[in-house]
Amino acid sequence: MKIIYIKLFLRLSIALGFLSAVADRFGWWDEHISVWGNWQNFVNYTQSLLPYLPDFSIPYIAGIATVLELLFALLLLVGYQTQLIAKLSGILLLIFALSMTFFYGIKGTLDYSVYIASAAAFSLSSMTQSFLEIDSLFTKD
Numbered sequence: 001m002k003i004i005y006i007k008l009f010l011r012l013s014i015a016l017g018f019l020s021a022v023a024d025r026f027g028w029w030d031e032h033i034s035v036w037g038n039w040q041n042f043v044n045y046t047q048s049l050l051p052y053l054p055d056f057s058i059p060y061i062a063g064i065a066t067v068l069e070l071l072f073a074l075l076l077l078v079g080y081q082t083q084l085i086a087k088l089s090g091i092l093l094l095i096f097a098l099s100m101t102f103f104y105g106i107k108g109t110l111d112y113s114v115y116i117a118s119a120a121a122f123s124l125s126s127m128t129q130s131f132l133e134i135d136s137l138f139t140k141d
Helices: 003-025 039-049 055-078 082-104 106-111 114-125
Strands: none
Touching: 003 039, 003 055, 003 082, 003 114, 039 055, 039 082, 055 082, 082 106, 082 114, 106 114
């Protein structure tokens, strides 16, 4: 399979994963398949991953994470600054995976493939060829 198709698959997979997580936080998934189901449950989960931070900061951190995931998803979908956004996505996912591992153990990160998603984002950041990306309008491969 050509690398450009793998790159497109990685972009779409990571972006859709972020969008699915954001949709879950706002209750847009059916309650039977939802992880959080609503914003408050997500904020509570964020608190459990960051118990060392003051309580007042947790809703802001949850909001920042959500905005970043939404922004990264949209930028990956259109292929804008793909290498940078993929690297930042990998860092965000790695922070999440490490927090989950530290406070809940390794099983959840393996079940939800968080380390795999982080590795996929870092892999995407190393791919330089453009395919169906806004970036290709500004560079020549």
